[in-house]
Amino acid sequence: MKQLLFSLALCFVVFASSFGQAPENNYRKIDYLDIDQSQIDKFVQVTQKDFKASFNTLLESGGIKSWCLYKVKLPGGEESDYNFVSITTSSSIGALGNHFSKATSPGFIPSDVPSDAQRQLSKLATLVKSEIWKIENSAYADTGSTPSRYMTMDYMNVATGKDPDYLMLEDEIAKPIHLERIERDQMAGWEVYALILPGGMNYGYNFATGNHFAKLEHFEFGFDQEIIRQTMGENSNVPELFETIYNTRDLVKVELWELVDHLK
Secondary structure (H helix, E strand, O other): OHHHHHHHHHHHHHHHOOOEOOOOOOEEEEEEEEEOHHHHHHHHHHHHHHHHHHHHHHHHHOOOOEEEEEEEEEOOHHHOOOOEEEEEEEOOHHHHHHOOOOOOOOOOOOOOOOHHHHHHHHHHEEEEEEEEEEEEEEEEOOOOOOOOOEEEEEEEEEOOOOHHHHHHHHHHHHHHHHHHHHHOOOOOEEEEEEEEEOOOOOOOOOEEEEEEEOOHHHHHOOOOHHHHHHHHOOOOOHHHHHHHHHHHEEEEEEEEEEEEEEEO
16 A cells, blocks of 8 residues: 555656646635525526625635535435535635624625625525535646536545545545546546534534536546556556545535536
8 A cells, every 4th residue: 555655646746737726725615505496597697796796895805715606416306405505715714704794694695795685695595504614635727717617526424533544545546546637638626625614423524525527528537447547557456445445434425516607
């Protein structure tokens, strides 16, 4: 295993200078929203008029670094409690709290949104839950500031005390493979998140990876034996690799999101 990790470290040094990386230690506030199917068009219109304008004010003032709105594609229907996801990124966890602190508005609406727009958004959208995540690792293709059309969110449960092992595997095994996928134009970006709030043993998951794709068909090109051996060497023990990964974390669920709007 040590020889495998050493080989991967060499691969990472070769690949890393060719791709853009988002600064780690940024924080993401993810708000999971439920919109009635009959109100989705109206919600998007209000979002693009008032909701987005407020986020743009925060962006221009330096209060946040980006904002994205996604529609949850899969799972859909009654299998999911929410169908939209609002993601706000900041370099400060305190800023995320301060900008969503108004007691009279739902937690997904920035405090400076006009009262009329707050009331309208409150009628259209129900906040199912909010989470704050820390970006632990990342890699991106150099595609400018426009997020990719699709994103999968893979939620993981890592056993207590296994956090360092899990993050090491993501950095030394998963990252070089994703860099190869980016090199092949089969992936637009990758991130590892640690859940900051809420927490507890019964929450269900405590880590996640965000995988970004320009085309939905690129999701198929994952950890197959061909790309693993090209990244790690022809003599790589693929079954041992997967056993190591599976012993470190449990994959709880995977969701597919499609970009609706963004600011960056």
